[in-house]
Amino acid sequence: MEINIGKQNSHKIFFFKCPSCGLSYSTALPSFIKKELPKIVDINSKKLEGAFKRGNLKYYDSQGVEAIQFRKRIGKIESGTMICFGDKIEIIRGFPKIRRTLMLNPALKNHFADEVAVEEKMNGYNVRIALVNNKITAFTRGGYICPYTTKKAPEIMDLTDFFTDNPEIVICGEMVGTENPYVTHYYPEIGSLGFRIFDLREKVSNKPLTIDEKFETLERYGLPPVKLLGIFDVEDAPEKIMGIVKKLGEADREGVVMKDPGMKITPLKYTSSKAHADELEYAFSYPFEFGRSFFFSRVIREGFQAYELEESWEELEERAQRLGESILYPMLDMIKHVSGGEVASEDLVIHVDSYEDAAEFVRHLRDLGVVATLLEFDHGKAVIRRIHQSTSDRITNYLRGGLY
């Protein structure tokens, strides 16, 4: 996979940044995609060129890293995969999509071998941390390098020893807490900002360490793992896990990821009713941004969970109430909010070292297509306002008597 400096330098010339528009395409890029990339990712060049034309494969140049970004899954290469051009070509594979079961029983028995390791699924944002050009770099799920996470992760955890010994390993984890710019959720043991690691994977192959190897390694380097909630015989797993998920929900926590201890079988996820309600509540605070896409799958999960739990009439009534309120109340609050002449927006708070850091992060959000402005900056505390334009515009229109 290594490519000597000479060859690597020759990549540089593939990329040409237009001095006027700043766009970074080049006539030469396709030739890299045609000639070298197919060997690197083992996908034929026709497919790759097609993906490049459709924009599913993009040239990326940000945070001092030039790369090829997989915007969509292509063949067996995950969305979010980054082919980074550093001193050598570094391949950071996308984090594999974890599928969901609607029925713990019989799904677990069908899917797993004899044992199931259950880890807590936390409600934050998925991050991959890896060495690129010997620099600790944090990638979002989509493969974007997040300047905030790249800065914060090494502050939260001491990663130097780990990466000195394991330069070819990618740390996959969740950035969690109330003070993060993507998904804020309060965890008593985390507070404002924390990181929890759920996978250690090899660069290039994306091969994960086994559950044992992972926890041993993390302990050795004093790095924070997600909670291991138990390893169960597949026969008892459904009942045990349903009990765990109910407790997690009562504690306002999201759910679990179920794994083969040997990591030979793909993991599955299962979440609490409280988590579904929370997500709907967020979605229907900004109904015209998120309502449509969020709703259906969460409601289906509720239906099958209620069925598997064989809930009593009272439990069902409570679940229905929770479902209805999580949709109606936030929407109503937002209509009232907009009726007062306000826009639909949410404020994100982060702590950074300088105004420039804050401004850079806002630029990063805009790169992701988020409409955001730096509302205030005071002694390192930055308040970033994210605007939800569709919700603002459409609610305003309907309040003025616009027709649906």
Added chain:
Amino acid sequence: MEINIGKQNSHKIFFFKCPSCGLSYSTALPSFIKKELPKIVDINSKKLEGAFKRGNLKYYDSQGVEAIQFRKRIGKIESGTMICFGDKIEIIRGFPKIRRTLMLNPALKNHFADEVAVEEKMNGYNVRIALVNNKITAFTRGGYICPYTTKKAPEIMDLTDFFTDNPEIVICGEMVGTENPYVTHYYPEIGSLGFRIFDLREKVSNKPLTIDEKFETLERYGLPPVKLLGIFDVEDAPEKIMGIVKKLGEADREGVVMKDPGMKITPLKYTSSKAHADELEYAFSYPFEFGRSFFFSRVIREGFQAYELEESWEELEERAQRLGESILYPMLDMIKHVSGGEVASEDLVIHVDSYEDAAEFVRHLRDLGVVATLLEFDHGKAVIRRIHQSTSDRITNYLRGGLY
């Protein structure tokens, strides 16, 4: 608009039915669309040919009527419009889409002049009845000729005098009751099957009679109109109508259509919370057929209605409960149903004269893309089973542990 027999006969040759496959396209059809249709509907031939290629304009041959069917709106010609080739060309325009207001106040003041006529919107299926080849013919919203409705409408109402005197008028109304194959809803004053007329419109132009003309005409011919619930000054209309809609909802009725008494301004509709819940309940009995498409708009309606009504905490809690139950309960019932090895289906009951009539109606449903079978036929009572395949298949799959 009339075309003499000679010319009309020459249309016949435009249409050629393949003796083997039964398909009715012909190389000559486009020449009619190119040459005559543009003059008839005042749309340029390019646009019409494009629509024909995309299948938005189709040759129709069923129930002894050859026609051109508008599957989608084209220019100002409504979806459901039928250009029928009879002794002369008859143009039955599609029923115009009625837009919805989410806020009675200020929408009504913006939209209407000084007065608003309020008619009850009934929960059945939209039908247009017109003379084609001097035969009383009933068209569904989409423009299909429904053999059942064509047979029943003249049995329910004496239409002969009306059409003798008004051959150029189209009767637009709702077929309602528990014994109809499309939308069954119980109305005490209707029972099994009834018809209520809401518009009288001219063929070709689609121009409606005024509210007064309509009710006078219907009374003269003893034909059943929808209920006129009042004519209000636009200033008081919102409050008055909200009161009416609340009462309608309590009586398990759908809502209202608001019209300019002179019919110079397009009507608007507004519906009760009970109606939204009923529709969601139906949709989530067959979640994988209807859930996704039904859900969002109905929830938005609930949000704005709750806002406009300035509901108390208790009223909101009740609305949320109703919303949650209308989604969760039918879905849970269907999961249980399918877990028992049953398929997701609904049985429609109609009364017809003969087994052949029932079989013909089932064929008609299949033409509409509905999966239906004649379950039983006994002394004119036909039970038709409509199968919802996606819901059956997907629930079965998830119950067996299939991943989402």
